[in-house]
Amino acid sequence: MSAQVIGFSLLVLGAFLIIGNLIRMKVTILQSLFLPSSIIGGFTALLLGPQVLGAGLTPLVGENSFWSTGILTKEIVTVWSSLPGLMINVIFASLFLGKTTPTLKKIWNNGGPQLAFGWTIGWGQYVVGLLIALLILVPVFDLPAMTGALIEIAFEGGHGTSAGMKSTFEELGFPEAYDLAIGLATVGVLSGVIFGIILINWAVRTNKTNTSQGKVGYSRLQKLGIKEFENREPAGNITLRQEAIETFSFHFAMVGIAILIGYGIQQGLIGIENITWGAWSGTYIMKYIPLFPLAMVGGILLQMVVDKVDRFQVIDRSLINRIQGFSLDILIVSALATISLAVIGEYFVPFLLLAAGGILWNIFCFMIFAKRMIPTYWFERGIGDFGQSMGITATGLLLMRIIDPENETPAFETFGYKQLVYEPFLGGGLVTALSVPLIHSLGAIPFLLFSVAMVILGMVTGLFYFGKSSKTQSSQGSYF
Template sequence: MSAEQIGFTLLYLGLFLLLGKWIRVRVKWTQNLFLPSSIIGGFLALLVGPQVLGKILGMFAGSDSLLNNGLIPPQVTEVWGTLPGLMINVVFASLFLGTTIPGIKKIWRLAGAQLSFGWTMGWGQYVLGILLAVLVLSPLFGLPPMTGALIEIAFEGGHGTAAGMGETFKDLGFEEAYDLSIGLATVGLISGVVAGIILINWGVRRNKTQVIKNVEGFSDLRKRGIMEFQNREPAANMTVRTESIEPLSLHFALVGLAVLVGYLILQFLIWLESVTWGAMTGSEFMTYIPLFPLAMIGGIIVQLIFSKLDQNHILDRPMISRIQGFALDILVVTAIGTISLDVIGNHIIPFLLLAALGITWNIFGVLVLAPRIIPTYWFERAMGDFGQSMGVTATGLLLMRVVDPKNDSPAFESFGYKQLVFEPLLGGGLVTSLSVPLIFEFGPIPFLIISAVMCLLGLLMGLLYFGKKKS
């Protein structure tokens, strides 16, 4: 494929992002659901691509007709299919760049209860998913036990993690998992917003909220995804002079460095395995580990080094966030736009069972576990973890903003500190990336036992320690 063809696919990408934004501005129901433009653009690409429009037109054209691809040329979908796996490395490498990493004691004091709740919810998704796979999906539908990990990968991890696991799924002979997990991530995101708004209305009516006593609607501009003029702020800070280097170029280079450090760590682990336990057992476990969680570790290493050397504070978190957001938009559009509806259709009952179980567990967590674990402002704080557990951190932030519009509760602070411990492990971290290879290598039962122990540990810590601190 030529460079011109790759460039052409990027033009298509920009077109669908613009169309997604235009639909968000124009169509009321997309505003009420707070759907990101990347989600809308991805769905539009899916509809006019080979999976929907292409199949419809293909019924009237020959098997070799270009109409079988709909309005999206085959070279576009070919490049798009590789982009999610690349962009997730940028997203995870950016997680901790430009942030202040506090000590464990401060995190425990401010976010211990939040971490216990999130820990219970994350590991619980593994417990329920693996049980479903072992008891139902494997014996009745012939799916491998690895299917049990898809709830956590898709719901807790979101589109990025699901896309990042694509090569791992392929290497383990379970390619269908990519499309199933992308589909589950989409269901989780949409149902997270819908169920979250319903829960907030319920919480207000039942006096579960401490900050708001009525649900005030967002402004029309907010719903359309447009920043009010009086609230507009710079997207980032110019920390270096452009005659030396463009600030965006500098920060992109730092993100690239973080990915490179992660890549070197991964290659070292693969080499270490090959000359130690791998040589004795014939194991190639490390080759199944995706790059993105190690890119996150690379980002932490780069951040720790810069915090010692960067006396002029040139590493700007808002600039890193713009790069991260750009990569995530590309990831979501291309992941949804290239999803295989045939795979989901062939496994529709397992897909629905996984989705229903994930949604039910997350709602149960908010209604039953959160008030018993989180000592103060439990509803406001639980909304952040509920949104994240349904697929994306931004949903959690959105729901917290609805239930605590002026940041009067400790919800945002405790959620942010909790992420510093939670993200490196669950929701796309090392545990998430290792779950499928571990189940493949050792079977579902050992990982089920580990998950049950971890879930119980978080639950007991929450109930017996933090839950007793209610004022």
């Protein structure tokens, strides 16, 4: 594959991002669903690629025609299919760079209720998924038990985590899981926004909220995805002089160092396993762990060093966010454009069962546990965790912004505290990365029992520790 082909493939991907944004600005329902342009662009590329347009034209023009692959060449599809696995490392390496970690006491007091709530939902997705797998998917459809982990991987982790697990699925002999996970992640984003807005409308009508938001909705410009002139702000702070090094280049390099640290950890763990417990037991797990959660660990370790030595505060979090967002857009377009429709069709019933199980579990948890675990502003805070459990962190932030546009509640702050503890484990963290190898190596039953224990831990902590204060505080009571 020449550099010219790779470069041209990236240019075409950028064009589809713009096409997705133009379609979003013209189609009102897409604006109302708050669908990112990357998802729209990815679906557009899928329709115009070899699986839809190409498949439809091949009988007319022949297999050797240019149009047999739609408007995307085989080389472009090949390049795009490799991008999600690369971009997810950038996203996870960026998670904690530029952030000052608060004390554990502050995290526990402020974010603890949402951590317990999110912990219950996340581990519960494993319980629901594994029960569906063991009771239906394995005996009826002859699928491997690891399919039970796809709900958490796709719903909590989203397109990025699903893409990052591709190599693991392939090495474990079930590459189709990648396409199922990407499809489930798309269902998660759509259902998260749709059901989230339904819940918000219900909360506003029944006075479940404590904000001054009298009606649900954004302005016309906000729905179009355009910042008002008065609300525009710099994309980042220039912390270094250009004659020394371009600030953006420096930040991109720091992300790269975080990934290299993660790669070193990965290779170290594989090496240790090969000469210790792996050699003794014949069970190897570390080689199946993808790079992205360890890139996140690399980012944490790098930030700990920077906190001690960087007296000039040269790492700017807003610039790191831009790098992260850019990588996520590339990931989503390329992942959706190269998803296998044949796999989704072949496993359509298992796909529906997993999607339905995940959606019903998330809605059940929000309606039953959120107000009983979160002592103050339960709806504004809980809706963020609901959105994340359905369709990644961005969906949770979107729903919180709809119900609390003026930031009148502590929802955004407490959500951030919760993420500091939650993300290293679930939603793409170490547990997510280890779940499939562990199920494959140790069996589904042990992992199911452990997941049940973690759900019980989350429930007990949320209901009987944090939930106690909800009985003594009013919905507008003091905030920690």
